[in-house]
Amino acid sequence: MSLCILAGGKVTALALSLFTLSWTHSVQKTEWRETWGVTPAGLEIREAAIKGSGAGMEPGPDAVLRDGWWVWRPSLPAQSSVSLAASGMTPSAWTLCYNGGCLELGAKAGEDVVLEPCRE
Numbered sequence: 182m183s184l185c186i187l188a189g190g191k192v193t194a195l196a197l198s199l200f201t202l203s204w205t206h207s208v209q210k211t212e213w214r215e216t217w218g219v220t221p222a223g224l225e226i227r228e229a230a231i232k233g234s235g236a237g238m239e240p241g242p243d244a245v246l247r248d249g250w251w252v253w254r255p256s257l258p259a260q261s262s263v264s265l266a267a268s269g270m271t272p273s274a275w276t277l278c279y280n281g282g283c284l285e286l287g288a289k290a291g292e293d294v295v296l297e298p299c300r301e
Contacts, residue, residue: 182219183299186277188286194299199227200279202263202296215255219298223259228252262297 184200186193203214216228230250231240241253265275265287275286275294286294 182221184219184279185297185299186284186286187295187297188292195279195281197279197281200277202265202275202277204275217263217296220259221298223261223298224263224296225259226255226257229255262295265294265296 182196182198184195184197186195198219199216200219201214201216203212205212211231211233213231214229215226218225218227229241230247230252232250240251241255244251244253246252277284277286277296286292
């Protein structure tokens with residue numbers, strides 16, 4: 182499978198089946214990360230983890246504390262796409278990491294990014 186990243190008017194395709202998306206919450210300034218799988222059904226969240234809790238970022242009901250992170254598996258159906266809208270209020274961009282490295286996405290306000298499985 183491949184992940185297509187639509188940003189800045191261009192499409193970047195990455196040959197991968199698993200990636201991690203991380204960012205810092207705009208209000209709480211706490212790191213959040215999610216692991217996603219790229220499947221024929223769409224993007225499937227495999228795990229979410231957060232370094233704390235607060236406004237709008239409570240850990241899931243089955244979360245366990247592991248190495249300072251609240252970790253759980255969200256109950257969410259496969260998504261045809263995931264949109265990242267850069268508000269300019271977060272202290273950093275999103276970071277997308279995969280087996281070939283990491284990319285910074287949506288660093289500036291208004292830089293919308295869409296993640297979706299590439300259509301073969």
